[in-house]
Amino acid sequence: MLSYAGRVAQPKAQPIAVRVGGFGGVDGLVRHLREAQVTHVVDATHPFAARMSANAVAACAACGLPLLALTRPAWQAGPGDRWQTVPDLPAAVAALSGPPQRVMLALGRMHLSAFAAQPQHHYILRLVDLPEVRPPLPQHTVIVSRGPFDLEGDIALLRAQRVDVLVCKNAGGAGAEAKLHAARELELPIVMVARPPLAARQEVTRVAEVLLWLEAAHHAPTSRGAERGV
Numbered sequence: 001m002l003s004y005a006g007r008v009a010q011p012k013a014q015p016i017a018v019r020v021g022g023f024g025g026v027d028g029l030v031r032h033l034r035e036a037q038v039t040h041v042v043d044a045t046h047p048f049a050a051r052m053s054a055n056a057v058a059a060c061a062a063c064g065l066p067l068l069a070l071t072r073p074a075w076q077a078g079p080g081d082r083w084q085t086v087p088d089l090p091a092a093v094a095a096l097s098g099p100p101q102r103v104m105l106a107l108g109r110m111h112l113s114a115f116a117a118q119p120q121h122h123y124i125l126r127l128v129d130l131p132e133v134r135p136p137l138p139q140h141t142v143i144v145s146r147g148p149f150d151l152e153g154d155i156a157l158l159r160a161q162r163v164d165v166l167v168c169k170n171a172g173g174a175g176a177e178a179k180l181h182a183a184r185e186l187e188l189p190i191v192m193v194a195r196p197p198l199a200a201r202q203e204v205t206r207v208a209e210v211l212l213w214l215e216a217a218h219h220a221p222t223s224r225g226a227e228r229g230v
């Protein structure tokens, strides 16, 4: 069972069953795990979904369920990159103090309002859906696209929009990496928001490792997975 928070209007079709919406905190998740007779939990949320990841750790501990996190290694700056790494979004907003620039926010729609504190800039917003409510940024351009993005496309976008600086979260992974290479190519600075700290949990970085974990559980004679199926 794949669980979506429900942030995207029309999520991609998936080859397994899907449910949508919050569980209602740790208590709600505990209830759901018990009612649905879940035997194994895989936390495959975005590295910035810190609340959900914390809830998964707490709920699995409460239910005595095994938890595995499927994560993407963080991006690392390489030669030619002009990154300013900041610890969180408020620090990213503060890093934009100064004269007006054309700023690309590749952050999703959830935290755009924080950038209203720096209204002098023209913001270029790349979003999965057209926002229902106009973002509270006096000057902005919305680009609707859900990726994956490629180097040529991102270079063309940064040029066409005359972007001076990018702000992005250190999501890791290949799907959103092109903008970093495009910025390097164009020698543009990036304000890179570091990942939030998460509770300790077992982590892997490849889907194949998750399947091996489930497979091992299925074959272990004493595991709950073997008793009830996964």
Ligand SMILES: NC(=O)c1ccc[n+]([C@@H]2O[C@H](COP(=O)([O-])OP(=O)(O)OC[C@H]3O[C@@H](n4cnc5c(N)ncnc54)[C@H](OP(=O)(O)O)[C@@H]3O)[C@@H](O)[C@H]2O)c1
Residues within 6 Å of the ligand: 003, 004, 005, 007, 020, 021, 022, 023, 024, 025, 026, 028, 029, 044, 045, 046, 048, 049, 050, 051, 052, 053, 055, 107, 108, 110, 169
């Ligand atoms: N944060 C990002 O930058 C980002 C980027 C791309 C995709 N996403 C995805 O968007 C979703 C929401 O992200 P967020 O940063 O708002 O999360 P969050 O702050 O960690 O979670 C907020 C609340 O949203 C609900 N929720 C989150 N993920 C869920 C899931 N997979 N299934 C059911 N409920 C979920 C939970 O509600 P209840 O407490 O009611 O259970 C959770 O307490 C996540 O699934 C994440 O993977 C996030």
